[in-house]
Each structure stands twice: as C-alpha cells, then as structure tokens.
Amino acid sequence: MIIQNLQEYIxxxxxxxxxxxxxxxxxxxxxxxxxxxxxxxxxxLKDMGLAIYRPLATAVAADIQGSGDYKEKxxxxxxxxxxxLPISEEALVSYRSRRAGLMHACGHDAHAAVLVGLAQVxxxxxxxxxxxxxxxxxxxxxxxxxxxxxxxxxxLEGVDQIFGFHVKPELAAGTxxxxxxxxxxxxxxxxxxxxxxxxxxxxxxxGRDAVYGAAEFISLCQGxxxxxxxxxxxxxxxxxxxxxxxxxxxxxxxxxxxxIVRGEDCQVCDxxxxxxxxxAKGLSQAMGLAIxxxxxxxxxxxxxDRQSVEQVRAAVPKRVIELNRKSMTVDxxxxxxxxxxxxxxxxxxxxxxxxxxxxxxxxFQVNEECLAVGIETLVRICMNTLYQ
Numbered sequence: 078m079i080i081q082n083l084q085e086y087i088x089x090x091x092x093x094x095x096x097x098x099x100x101x102x103x104x105x106x107x108x109x110x111x112x113x114x115x116x117x118x119x120x121x122l123k124d125m126g127l128a129i130y131r132p133l134a135t136a137v138a139a140d141i142q143g144s145g146d147y148k149e150k151x152x153x154x155x156x157x158x159x160x161x162l163p164i165s166e167e168a169l170v171s172y173r174s175r176r177a178g179l180m181h182a183c184g185h186d187a188h189a190a191v192l193v194g195l196a197q198v199x200x201x202x203x204x205x206x207x208x209x210x211x212x213x214x215x216x217x218x219x220x221x222x223x224x225x226x227x228x229x230x231x232x233l234e235g236v237d238q239i240f241g242f243h244v245k246p247e248l249a250a251g252t253x254x255x256x257x258x259x260x261x262x263x264x265x266x267x268x269x270x271x272x273x274x275x276x277x278x279x280x281x282x283x284g285r286d287a288v289y290g291a292a293e294f295i296s297l298c299q300g301x302x303x304x305x306x307x308x309x310x311x312x313x314x315x316x317x318x319x320x321x322x323x324x325x326x327x328x329x330x331x332x333x334x335x336x337i338v339r340g341e342d343c344q345v346c347d348x349x350x351x352x353x354x355x356x357a358k359g360l361s362q363a364m365g366l367a368i369x370x371x372x373x374x375x376x377x378x379x380x381x382d383r384q385s386v387e388q389v390r391a392a393v394p395k396r397v398i399e400l401n402r403k404s405m406t407v408d409x410x411x412x413x414x415x416x417x418x419x420x421x422x423x424x425x426x427x428x429x430x431x432x433x434x435x436x437x438x439x440x441f442q443v444n445e446e447c448l449a450v451g452i453e454t455l456v457r458i459c460m461n462t463l464y465q
Contacts, residue, residue: 094194105161108217143206158218184244191451222409239419248425264375379411385420392457
C-alpha cells in the first residue's frame with residue numbers, strides 16, 4: 078500500500094521518539110519500579126489523543142482502532158519492554174544515566190521510544206489503517222518476567238497476532254535481523270544446596286567438606302554437555318553464584334549454588350536437568366554429602382511463526398538480514414507466542430566503523446538512527462496486514 082506523507086509522519090515521530098529515548102535513558106528504573114518511565118509513556122500517548130490503561134502498576138497499554146471498510150479487521154499487538162539493569166554506565170553520551178548504579182544497558186529505552194513513535198504515526202493514519210493495534214509497554218522483562226503477569230490479566234484478549242523486537246549492536250543501524258523458527262532457547266533456574274559436616278582443616282577426615290563437594294559437582298555437571306548431549310544440539314549449564322563456608326581453615330558445613338540450565342528446546346533442558354539430578358544423587362553417596370537440587374521453569378523457547386516472519390520481511394525487504402543462529406539468551410516475549418502467533422526480530426543499532434559494546438555492558442550505546450527504522454518497520458507491518 079502506498080501511503081501519502083508516510084516519510085513526513087516518520088520524521089515527526091522520530092523526533093518524538095528521540096526525546097522519549099533520551100529521557101528514559103537518563104532516568105533508568107529496574108523491573109516493577111518503572112513509575113516515572115510509565116508515567117512519561119502514558120503522558121505521550123494521552124497527548125496523541127489515545128486512551129491508556131494500566132494493566133499492572135508500571136505497565137501501559139493503549140488501543141488504536143483502524144478505520145476503513147475492512148471485512149475482517151485483525152488486531153495486532155506490539156510489545157516493548159521498559160525496565161533497566163543494575164549496571165553503572167560508562168558510555169559518554171549527553172543523556173547518560175543520572176542514577177548511580179542503574180543503566181539502560183539492554184536497549185529497552187529504545188524499544189519504548191520506537192513504540193511511542195509508532196503510536197504517533199498511526200494516529201495520523203487512522204483513516205487508512207487496515208487493522209486494530211494494541212501497544213503493550215511491559216515492565217520487568219529482566220527480572221521474573223512481566224509477560225506472564227500481563228497475560229494473566231488478559232492483555233492478549235482479542236489479539237490475533239503479536240510482534241516484538243530487540244536492538245542488536247552487532248547489526249548496523251538501518252538493518253533488520255529476522256530468523257525463522259527458534260530464536261531463543263528455553264531455560265530452567267537452578268538452586269543447589271550442598272550440606273556437609275564441619276571439621277578443622279587440619280583434620281579433614283573428621284568432616285565432610287561441602288566446598289570440595291560443590292567444586293566436584295560443578296565440574297561433573299560440565300561433563301554432561303560433552304558426553305550426554307547430542308553434539309548437534311545446543312545446551313548450557315552455568316553457575317553464577319556460590320556462597321558458603323565459615324573460615325579458610327574450617328571445612329564448610331554448607332554451600333549454596335545458583336545457576337541456570339539453557340537448551341535450544343524443552344527436551345534438551347529436560348535431559349540436562351535429569352543428568353544433574355543423577356550426578357547430585359551419586360556424588361552425595363560417594364562423598365557422604367547431602368546435595369539437594371531444585372529447578373524452576375524459566376522462560377520458554379522463543380519460536381517465530383513463519384507467516385509472521387514473512388510479514389516482517391515484506392515490510393522492509395531491502396533492510397532485512399536473515400539470521401540462522403539460535404541464541405541461548407532468553408526473552409519472556411516467548412510467553413506471548415505460547416498464546417498467539419507472532420514474530421520477534423532484531424533492530425540493528427550498531428555504529429559502522431567502530432567497536433560496538435554488547436548488551437548488558439557498561440559501555441553499551443544505541444545508535445539513535447535505528448529509531449526511525451524501527452518505527453517504519455512496525456508501521457509497514459500494520460499496513461501490510463491487509464494483504465495477509
């Protein structure tokens with residue numbers, strides 16, 4: 078569909094998006110604490126004449142009704158996450174974080190800005206909009222996941238399809254990365270408690286060393302990946318926190334481990350978790366320890382719907398780069414895709430000709446040129462809905 082004045086609308090929306098991006102970036106807020114962020118987003122949407130609602134304390138949603146005589150008008154949703162991370166910013170930008178120890182190191186500020194920009198354009202184009210659009214500004218993607226809580230309060234009621242996106246510094250601004258099938262793997266959170274018997278370090282035979290047991294447990298778990306997992310499958314076992322012991326010359330009574338199991342799908346995660354349990358049981362017997370392992374479901378695998386991927390490709394075909402590498406990172410956007418079909422794509426945000434720091438790093442920086450590209454992509458997805 079040829080849209081009159083589209084580039085003019087996008088330029089106007091880009092200016093608004095940049096303002097929103099820089100304001101949110103300068104005042105980052107952690108998951109479920111995004112009060113100032115959500116207030117800003119709500120005010121911008123209200124200024125456009127949209128009625129907003131707050132399905133959660135720090136979530137914002139708004140519906141844009143399409144016009145025109147379309148017999149089967151679909152409802153498309155777009156998700157933007159809005160929370161920041163506990164990282165101290167080192168990037169030298171004029172709008173750098175004004176909150177010590179907090180930073181938008183994952184680009185959620187850009188996601189929110191693009192969605193506000195989309196709202197600006199669609200409000201100018203209601204008379205030719207062939208679908209209804211729901212905007213979802215979601216809190217707490219980095220924490221326990223705000224997606225499931227929004228689903229529980231029926232955020233997807235009446236929604237036929239959903240799209241999400243994430244900035245990617247490895248791709249230059251101006252490009253869109255898209256992948257068929259599995260994009261992100263599945264995860265399980267893991268808590269391990271190793272219990273031993275304390276003793277003086279000079280008389281280890283009188284005790285059972287929980288630190289030694291924890292070290293052996295970690296080492297044996299890594300062997301699962303090389304000996305139990307099919308080499309063509311992807312999986313990871315990581316331990317990010319170890320806590321225990323009383324003193325350097327005393328055998329530890331207890332050690333607690335926190336970790337995560339990742340797999341390209343639920344079958345891989347199930348296999349890894351089962352092997353970890355077997356190792357815990359055998360090592361407990363061999364070393365005279367008690368090793369308790371508990372798993373909790375993390376995020377489900379993020380699997381794109383093929384037709385939705387085709388819609389993204391058709392929206393901006395000259396910008397699209399097809400990706401084919403599964404990632405072991407996770408995103409709770411996968412929860413939405415368990416309910417309705419959709420696609421998750423990547424918005425290139427890198428600077429050409431220079432090194433780009435990765436996500437979740439103190440020097441991560443978004444090339445603001447990506448904002449207009451993101452807005453245009455989402456607009457064209459909406460307009461192409463007529464032809465699906």
